[in-house]
Amino acid sequence: MPGAAPFDAAITGIGMVTAAGIGTDTAWETIVTAEGTAASPVPALDGTPSAIGCWIPGYDPIQAIGRRRAWRFDRSSQFAITAAAEAVGDSGLDPSTWDGTRVAVVLGSGIGGAASWEKQHHVLLDDGPTSVSPLLIPMLAVNMSAGYVAMEHGARGPNLVTATACASGTTAIGTARELLRQGVCDVVITGGTEACLIPSIVAGFSQMGALTGRQDDPSAASRPFDADRDGFVPAEGAAVxxxxxxxxxxxxGARVYAHISGYGASADAHHATAPEPSGAGAELALRAALEDAALAPDTVDHVNAHGTSTPLNDAAESQLIRRVLGERPAVTSVKGVVGHSLGAAGAIEAAVTALTLDRQLVPPTANLDSQDPRIELDVVAKEARAATVEAAVSNSFGFGGQNAVLVFTRA
Amino acid sequence: MSDTYERLVQLLVKNFGFDTDEVAREDTFSKLELDSLALVELTLAVQQEFKIKLTDDDLDANDTMEQAVKVIESKPVVA
Structure with missing residues (x-):
């Protein structure tokens, strides 16, 4: 809406389930210490060629959701339910009294209930179709996490899951803000979830050469912007x-962590998995988000980068940041700590960006021992940096060439 | 004395998150809050546990645990 006044969506609640911690405060504390959380082997991947991942051993669905219900949900929905419960509680809103018809749920997920699908496929092959679980479809379908969150909180407004691969969480939050701007709801529960550290999915990423080869040094494997980065570390998690x-x-009188003041989206229209080398597609999204927020590019203080730790992404993204935003922003990638949780990544990074604005502290990029000399950016390394952050950008780029960018401003 | 009831309870404990003392012989599946999808899931688990074949209608929401035991025990064991 060129010419229209910028629209601020207030972030009033945050919930996180990550390898860095379950619960927002725990996750933040780990993220600011910049310690990689990857493990190898992840039990579910043991014996496969690429068994490294940021998994969440401390997540107990029975404790989190209840023993009588937990079995009905895929792990990706369990994460979403847990993160949403924390976020709603944190917001101070009361689902027992709110008008549920004015509450929307928009979550992002790249793959959906892949673990349940893989498990039931084994049942199909071993025992035949009449042994397949009747809950396979509600466990597998990518929309179900948002449906279940709505059931938990009586949220009867618009309800959807966005799927733009590794941009899904960012797309969800941008779409959620549009629903608020359009006035079709008053509250949106939004974010992303992913739980597919399973042999078939990880093998697929491995076969395309996207993953790190550092099986034997897991905590150092995810190293965004480092000269020796060699691929991403797959992760699971959720943020709402x-x-x-x-x-x-x-x-x-709600506590507001930060505002989401701009959103932009675009497509590379170039290649299934490789970013368009000039970054022109991603630049469209970034410039659209800045325009939406009515912000000049040279006023951005901080970039929470997509920063996957793959050679291609970090090179292309750093050129984009440098070209559009200049040298000014303090850049970080939390994937050094929490890995790459695909459709949840943008949501986790949005949560971290909101906390960065709230606490005026930029988390460091883990494992940045020797910054790639071709990456001419101020990347925050080793230690968190106290800084004045009035405006921040969070980038997400997905396979399929899907780009999504959020602009955050201080509340 | 057969152990069919105890084994059925154990399926509810293992697969559906029940505590042993939450289940009684006179409880219907409906009272135990097992919906239609859960009953299909239970049917699959019973078939595997008891090596029997059940139809979709053999376990009904209004059946008690005791009635289910009788249904299970009426079925021939298949190889």
Whole structure:
């Protein structure tokens, strides 16, 4: 909407389930210490050629969701339910009294319930079709995480899951903000979830050459922007935000972590998995997000980068940041700590960016021992940096050439 | 004395998150909050546990655990 006043969506609640911790405060504490959380082998991947991953051994679905219900949900939905419960509780809103018809749920997920699908495929092959679980479809279908979150909180407004591969979480939050701007709801529970550290999916990424080869040194394997980076570390996790119109949040005296003030999306229209080398597609999304926020590119203080630790992504993304935003922003990638959780990544990074604005502290990029000399950016390494952050950008780029960028401003 | 009831309870414990003392012989599946999808899931688990063949209608939401035991025990064991 060129010419329209910028629209601020207030982030009033955050919930996180990550390898860095379950719960927002625990996750943040680990992220600011920049310690890699990858493990090898991940039990579910043991015996496969690429068994490294950022998994969440401490997540107990029975404790989190209840023993009588947990079995019904795929792990990706379990994560979403847990993160959403934390976010809604954190927001101070009360689902027992809110008008549920005005509450939307928009989550992102790249793959959906792949672990349940893989398990039931074994059942199909071993025992035949009449032994397949009747819950396979609600466990597998990519939309179910949002459906279940709605059931948990009586959220009867628009409900959907966005699938733009590794940009899914960012696409979800951008779409959620549009629903608020359009006035079709007053509250949105939004974020992303992913849980597919399973042999078939990880083998697929491995076969395309996207993953790190550092099986024997897991905590150092995810090293965004480092000269010796060699691929991403697959991860699982979820993050959920509660968004409200800024005026509504102010009126009820809610604590606001940050505002989401701009969103841009685009497609490379180039290649299945490789980023368009000039970055022109991603640049469209970044410039659209800045325009949406009515922000000049040279006023951005901080970039929470996609920063996957793959040679191609980090090179292309750093050129984009340098070209559009210049040398000014302090750049970080939390994937050095939490790995790459695909459709959840953008949501986890949105949560971290909101906390960065709230706490005026930029988390460092883990394992950045020797910055790639071709990456001419101010990447925050080793230690968190206290900084004045008024405006920040979070990039996400997905296979399929799908790009999504959020702009955050200080509340 | 057969152990069919105890084994059925153990399926509910293992697969559906029940505590042993949450289940009684006179409880219907409906009272145990097992919906239609859960009953199909239970049917699969019973077939595997008891090496029998059940139809989709053999376990009904209004059946008690005791009635289910009788159904299970009426079925011939298949190889």
């Amino acid at each position: 935000l509660v968004l409200e119109r800024a005026a509504d949040a102010r009126a009820r």
